[in-house]
Amino acid sequence: MTGQTDLQIGADASLLLVDDDETFLMRLARAMEKRGFQTRTALSVAEAMRLIADQPPAYAVIDLRLEDGNGLDVVEALRDSREDARIIVLTGYGAIATAVAAVKMGATDYLAKPADANDVTSALLATGDLLPPPPENPMSADRVRWEHIQRVYEQCDRNVSETARRLHMHRRTLQRILAKRGPR
Known part of the structure; x- marks a missing residue:
């Protein structure tokens, strides 16, 4: 390329x-x-x-x-x-x-x-009104979700309760997600 x-x-x-x-x-x-x-x-x-x-x-x-x-x-x-x-x-x-x-x-x-x-x-x-071609290996929806959670978590100074509140998630559910490795 x-x-x-x-x-x-x-x-x-x-x-x-x-x-x-x-x-x-x-x-x-x-x-x-x-x-x-x-x-x-x-x-x-x-x-x-x-x-x-x-x-x-x-x-x-x-x-x-x-x-x-x-x-x-x-x-x-x-x-x-x-x-x-x-x-x-x-x-x-x-x-x-x-x-x-x-x-x-x-x-x-x-x-x-x-x-x-x-x-x-x-x-x-990219030229004209054409969109660029789609990426060869786009992120999975699970990976996009995980990246978003990580970003909000960092912006909340790694405070699980505040992150859970902002993401409208149960705190324990968020803790389980944060404990796992990110999807590929």
Whole structure:
């Protein structure tokens, strides 16, 4: 697949990756560089805004929720600086309302985490009104559920009772799910 996508990247292969998960960000940056992109990374809204002001990229992958603000602010700033930029919004929250907001702000596409480099590349390079092809190995519904539970659990500072309340689950049921290894 790498050979195919290299041919489709425009003359300007600059790519801005914005995510507050540093491990994910670095892994994605390496994978995108192997696919022919020239990547720059930012861990915050403020850092992303500085990079956009310095040199607006042709492509961007932006996390919706960042520690210091909302990724939609970065989408808006990039769209104002460079109208032709292809912007993908990544999020762990696959809600219709946030997808609509992201597209209205100027995002080209919207992907739920965890998306791999192939998914991101397909979304960035998709042309016209065609949707990118479906992923070769999509996450199972059980895995998506488990990932969502883990994210809410972490956001609740690993408090089982608070997580159970927010997810509208019985605390013991949640404890059993958390004790198991995640599905593949």
